[in-house]
Each structure stands twice: as C-alpha cells, then as structure tokens.
Amino acid sequence: MSYFPRVARGVHSYPMDESVPEADRLGLGVVGLHEGRTALLAAYRTRNVRAVAGCDLDPAVLAEVGADVPGVALTSSYADLLARDDVRIVGVYTPDHLHAEHIIAAFEAGKDVVCTKPVVNDLAAARQVLAVAQRTGRRLLVGQSTRFFESFRRQRAAYERGEVGDVEVVEAHYTHRMDWYYDRAPWIVDGTDWVYLGMSHPLDLLRWYLGPIESVSAVGSRSALARRHGLASYDVYSVNAMTADGRLGRAFGHYGMHELARARNSIECLLYGSAGTSMAQYHDMRYVHTADDGTEIVEDMLYEYRHYHFNNEVHGMHYGEFANYLQYFADALATDSDYSPGLAEGIETFCLMAAVRESARAGGRPVELAGLLDQVGLT
Numbered sequence: 001m002s003y004f005p006r007v008a009r010g011v012h013s014y015p016m017d018e019s020v021p022e023a024d025r026l027g028l029g030v031v032g033l034h035e036g037r038t039a040l041l042a043a044y045r046t047r048n049v050r051a052v053a054g055c056d057l058d059p060a061v062l063a064e065v066g067a068d069v070p071g072v073a074l075t076s077s078y079a080d081l082l083a084r085d086d087v088r089i090v091g092v093y094t095p096d097h098l099h100a101e102h103i104i105a106a107f108e109a110g111k112d113v114v115c116t117k118p119v120v121n122d123l124a125a126a127r128q129v130l131a132v133a134q135r136t137g138r139r140l141l142v143g144q145s146t147r148f149f150e151s152f153r154r155q156r157a158a159y160e161r162g163e164v165g166d167v168e169v170v171e172a173h174y175t176h177r178m179d180w181y182y183d184r185a186p187w188i189v190d191g192t193d194w195v196y197l198g199m200s201h202p203l204d205l206l207r208w209y210l211g212p213i214e215s216v217s218a219v220g221s222r223s224a225l226a227r228r229h230g231l232a233s234y235d236v237y238s239v240n241a242m243t244a245d246g247r248l249g250r251a252f253g254h255y256g257m258h259e260l261a262r263a264r265n266s267i268e269c270l271l272y273g274s275a276g277t278s279m280a281q282y283h284d285m286r287y288v289h290t291a292d293d294g295t296e297i298v299e300d301m302l303y304e305y306r307h308y309h310f311n312n313e314v315h316g317m318h319y320g321e322f323a324n325y326l327q328y329f330a331d332a333l334a335t336d337s338d339y340s341p342g343l344a345e346g347i348e349t350f351c352l353m354a355a356v357r358e359s360a361r362a363g364g365r366p367v368e369l370a371g372l373l374d375q376v377g378l379t
C-alpha cells in the first residue's frame with residue numbers, strides 16, 4: 001500500500017486509492033505553481049487524476065516544485081505544457097487577471113480546465129471566455145475550494161436530503177489576517193480587489209444555497225493593515241443580498257483583523273431553514289446542526305480526516321478540497337455528467353462580486369445584478 005507524499009512534518013496514515021491503474025487516470029497539467037503546487041500534490045490523493053506537468057515563469061518556483069513532485073515534467077513555456085498529449089485537464093492557478101488568457105489557450109488546445117476562483121475578474125474577460133467555451137465545447141470547473149471541505153460537503157448533503165427544509169436566510173463569512181499575502185503576491189496590493197479574493201468564498205456560498213441573487217447592498221472599509229500596505233481595494237466588506245422571492249443572504253469579510261480562531265472559524269456558513277439550522281466551519285472541520293427534537297448535534301471530523309485534508313498534524317493548506325474537486329471533475333468528465341460550479345455559474349458569481357464592489361464604492365447603494373448579467377451575455 002502507498003501513502004501520500006510526505007511534504008511536511010507528520011505521518012500520512014490515510015492510504016491512497018489505487019483502484020484505477022496509473023495509465024487510465026486523467027493527466028493534469030498546472031499553470032501557476034504557487035497555489036497550483038497544492039493542486040499537483042492533491043492529485044496524489046485522488047483515484048483518477050495524475051499530475052503530469054507544471055508550468056511557472058519563476059525558475060526558483062520550478063526548482064522547489066521539482067523537489068516535491070519529481071516525476072512531473074516542469075517547464076516555463078505554457079505552450080509546451082498545452083502541446084502535451086498526456087495533459088487532459090489544465091489547472092489554472094495564475095494571478096486572477098491572467099485566468100481568462102490561460103483558460104482560452106487551454107480551450108483552444110482542446111483541454112478541459114479547472115480554474116481556481118475567481119474564474120475571471122472583469123466583464124470583457126467574462127464575455128471572451130464564454131464565447132470561446134461555446135465555440136470549442138470545452139468544459140470548466142471553478143475550483144471553489146470551500147464547497148469541497150468535508151464539513152461543507154456534509155452540510156450540503158444534509159440540505160439536499162431536506163434536513164433544513166427551505167433555506168430562508170444564509171449567513172457566511174471569511175475572515176483571515178493577510179499580511180503574509182501582501183509580501184508574497186504584489187498583485188494583491190494594486191491589481192485586484194478583496195471582493196474577488198477572500199469574498200469569493202462567502203459570496204459563492206450565498207449563491208450556492210439561495211440560487212440567483214437579484215440585488216445587493218454592500219459597504220466596505222480599509223483596516224490599519226490595508227492602509228499600511230497602500231491597498232487599492234477595501235479589505236473589510238459587509239454585504240446584504242436578496243433573491244427575487246425575498247430570501248436573504250448576509251456575507252462578511254475582513255482581511256486585516258486579529259484572528260480569534262477559537263471563537264470564530266475563518267470560514268463559516270449558516271443555513272437558517274424552515275425545518276432546521278446548520279453551520280459548517282473551516283479550519284476546524286465541524287458540522288453543527290439541529291436534530292428533529294431540537295437537540296444541537298456537533299459532528300467533528302478533524303482528527304479522522306486531517307491527514308487527507310492537511311499536510312501536517314493539525315492544520316495546513318487545503319490539499320483535501322483540491323483533491324475532492326479534481327476527483328469530482330474527473331468523474332464528471334468520465335461519465336459525461338453535470339457538475340457545479342461550471343463556467344456560467346462561476347461568471348454569474350463574478351457578476352455578484354462585481355455588484356458588491358460597485359455598491360460598496362457607492363456607499364451602500366443597492367445594485368441589481370441584471371445589468372451586469374446582461375453585459376456578459378448571461379440573460
């Protein structure tokens with residue numbers, strides 16, 4: 001029996017699934033090997049995806065990744081990666097503003113794509129990617145990692161079994177102090193907006209449970225940390241969202257706060273339904289929910305799943321979520337089944353993010369999504 005590659009302290013006791021022979025697994029080639037390195041390593045945790053190639057412009061990154069995944073072909077040429085016959089799925093993990101160009105090149109080369117969130121971060125790119133997907137017929141899964149964390153998967157399965165009834169209100173947040181990110185990735189400081197970065201998680205959760213959002217009203221501000229780094233974007237957001245039939249969503253994000261991790265997990269999603277209430281948490285892997293008699297039940301999976309989801313004894317980066325979505329997409333491709341979030345849903349969620357940004361910049365003025373959906377051709 002084999003075990004996951006040892007990439008940090010800790011003994012990996014969770015066995016690999018080797019039921020599909022190596023040659024029958026779908027080959028994964030990844031562009032952008034910072035967060036993308038996690039995707040390459042996560043492939044080892046799947047049943048039917050194998051890491052075959054990686055591309056990055058930075059030679060130091062290529063050298064580091066080469067040590068972690070010795071059998072993977074590494075290159076600084078994206079065209080060379082796309083030309084490989086053994087690459088069936090391309091993973092796009094470059095900075096946000098490059099996603100559209102890298103997705104389009106992969107589609108044109110006949111590949112299907114997993115793209116990390118946000119799939120795009122501007123309206124023109126959204127239109128272009130949709131047009132090329134339509135012309136080439138290629139498929140794309142948005143790597144919305146939170147959906148694929150074990151506690152969030154349990155919450156979703158219970159919701160689909162009807163355990164919370166009709167969802168009337170969704171409350172989601174993602175809070176995390178991000179000083180380390182500004183030093184590592186300068187494009188975060190002036191090339192994007194936290195609405196497309198951290199806020200993509202709670203906003204996707206709202207959209208996932210409420211369905212299409214009709215309008216939003218949002219406010220934002222800059223923390224001391226953001227002001228110190230000269231951040232162009234707000235790094236604190238508070239959002240109210242409403243569906244056409246009057247159901248409510250509330251999303252909150254704060255990326256300059258001092259963490260109080262024992263009291264509030266960095267990501268939480270609460271569903272208030274007609275038949276019950278539930279909450280999923282990340283980093284702690286807890287799913288908390290009401291039972292029929294009103295008892296509050298806490299399911300804690302952390303110690304059972306820690307070797308699969310993390311790279312050390314307790315918490316680390318999210319290998320498990322990446323493995324889960326790679327596995328899920330490969331299964332959907334192999335069986336020609338539906339999957340979510342696909343490209344159109346990802347672009348609708350991008351429109352939700354863009355609406356939040358517009359509203360916050362206008363001091364909370366409500367913004368209808370219809371105009372943005374029209375502009376990308378999704379109405």
Ligand SMILES: NC(=O)c1ccc[n+]([C@@H]2O[C@H](COP(=O)([O-])OP(=O)(O)OC[C@H]3O[C@@H](n4cnc5c(N)ncnc54)[C@H](O)[C@@H]3O)[C@@H](O)[C@H]2O)c1
Nearest residue numbers: 032033034035055056057058061093094095096116145185
């Ligand atoms: N939970 C999640 O799923 C999650 C978490 C963090 C980041 N992300 C996303 O992952 C993406 C990358 O974020 P990051 O933190 O790794 O950024 P980063 O800036 O740290 O790393 C980007 C990497 O891409 C490489 N790169 C840039 N341009 C390239 C090109 N044209 N061709 C090949 N390589 C190129 C850089 O050399 C660098 O190694 C972003 O879209 C980000 O939003 C997702």
